[in-house]
Amino acid sequence: xxxxxxxxxxxxxxxxxxxxxxxxxxxxxxxxxxxxxxxxxxxxxxxxxxxxxxxxxxxxxxxxxxxxxxxxxxxxxxxxxxxxxxxxxxxxxxxxxxxxxxxxxxxxxxxxxxxxxxxxxxxxxxxxxxxxxxxxxxxxxxxxxxxxxxxxxxxxxxxxxxxxxxxxxxxxxxxxxxxxxxxxxxxxxxxxxxxxxxxxxxxxxxxxxxxxxxxxxxxxxxxxxxxxxxxxxxxxxxxxxxxxxxxxxxxxxxxxxxxx
Numbered sequence: 001x002x003x004x005x006x007x008x009x010x011x012x013x014x015x016x017x018x019x020x021x022x023x024x025x026x027x028x029x030x031x032x033x034x035x036x037x038x039x040x041x042x043x044x045x046x047x048x049x050x051x052x053x054x055x056x057x058x059x060x061x062x063x064x065x066x067x068x069x070x071x072x073x074x075x076x077x078x079x080x081x082x083x084x085x086x087x088x089x090x091x092x093x094x095x096x097x098x099x100x101x102x103x104x105x106x107x108x109x110x111x112x113x114x115x116x117x118x119x120x121x122x123x124x125x126x127x128x129x130x131x132x133x134x135x136x137x138x139x140x141x142x143x144x145x146x147x148x149x150x151x152x153x154x155x156x157x158x159x160x161x162x163x164x165x166x167x168x169x170x171x172x173x174x175x176x177x178x179x180x181x182x183x184x185x186x187x188x189x190x191x192x193x194x195x196x197x198x199x200x201x202x203x204x205x206x207x208x209x210x211x212x213x214x215x216x217x218x219x220x221x222x223x224x225x226x227x228x229x230x231x232x233x234x235x236x237x238x239x240x241x242x243x244x245x246x247x248x249x250x251x252x253x254x255x256x257x258x259x260x
Contacts, residue, residue, distance in 0.1 A: 020046065021054055025063060025079055030220070033159065034072025067162070080117070093125070095258050100127045100227075103251040107244045109231040110135070113216070113255070114150040117142060119170060121150040121226070135209050135230055143205060146172050146186050147179040149213035150226040152199035155190045157215055157223035163190065178203045198245060201230070202238055210238050214248045216255045224259055227252045 023044050028035055035043075041051035055073060058064040065076040075083070096113065104111040104127040113125040120142040137143070145151030155163060172181045180186045193199045201211035213228035227248060231241070 020044075020050070021058060021063075024051075024054055024058065025075075028064060028073055029075060029079065029083075034067035034074050036072050040073070080115075096125060096255060097127065099251050099254045099258075100125060103127075103227070103229070103247060104129065106247045107229050107231075109229045109236065110137075111227065111229045111251075112137070112150070113225055113227055114143075114213075115225040116145075116154050119166075120144060121148060121154060124225070129231070131235070135206060135232060137230070144171075144173070144175065146170060147175050147201065147204040149199040149201040149211040149230075150228050152190060152193050152201075153213040153215050153226045153228075154223065155186075156193040156199065163187075175205045176203055176207045178207075180204065198248070200238055203233065208233050210236065210241060212238075212241050212245065212248065214245070214252045216252045216259070218256065218259045224256075227255060 024040060027040060027043055037051050037055055038048075040046070040055070041048055044051075046054075055064065059066070059073070059076065062076045062078040064073045064079065066072070067074045100111050100113065108129060108131075110129045111127050112123050114121040114123050116122075121144075123137060123139050123141045123143075126137075126139055143151065145155055155166070158166065167183050167187060170186075172183065172186060173179070174181050180189055198212060198214045201209070201213075203209060205211075209230055210233050211228055211230035213226045215223055216225045216227055218224045229241075229244070229248070
């Protein structure tokens with residue numbers, strides 16, 4: 001039955017009408033790229049005026065937002081918040097924390113899960129290292145995209161046109177002397193991350209800190225978040241850190257199973 005199916009009794013028709021916004025949100029959440037109003041209306045067999053009215057309401061309320069090109073719709077703040085809260089639910093979080101704890105035990109350093117939020121990445125889960133010398137970035141911390149392993153991993157998963165549009169407006173503020181602050185330099189770095197499948201932070205956000213990150217994907221292969229670890233360079237440099245990359249990739253695959 002489509003969202004606009006008029007079969008059945010009045011109560012069923014009314015229920016379908018009430019569920020139209022949810023059909024729209026689900027359709028956009030499952031899409032591989034931004035969808036236009038015309039595409040959404042066609043996919044759900046909705047009248048054009050109805051489609052535009054519902055999209056306008058969902059956009060005004062923060063459930064949807066325009067993509068950077070302005071022609072399509074993507075998940076908005078409210079929809080992303082529901083996804084993050086669902087991901088952080090008690091049952092799923094226990095399973096996820098078990099995966100993070102196993103990874104942190106293998107590496108011996110702080111491990112994190114981060115998700116994109118606007119022009120930043122936000123930490124949604126973490127397991128702290130047992131070492132007294134540690135770098136504290138608590139849950140809820142937002143970090144820039146251009147100078148963090150998690151942020152660069154996210155940027156590498158964007159379609160090239162979307163990345164190019166974001167790059168034009170992304171503030172490339174220097175956090176340390178090693179931060180990438182030019183659009184050309186960041187584009188080169190993201191191309192490298194895209195090719196190798198992981199990202200590095202070599203003292204780019206905090207002096208004396210290194211980090212590695214790999215993507216977590218959902219059941220349709222789309223980017224969902226990152227799993228990463230960071231450590232003081234006094235204890236671990238990037239060359240040494242590379243030996244933990246296979247374990248990180250395994251952890252990301254296990255975390256994908258929790259998203260299914």
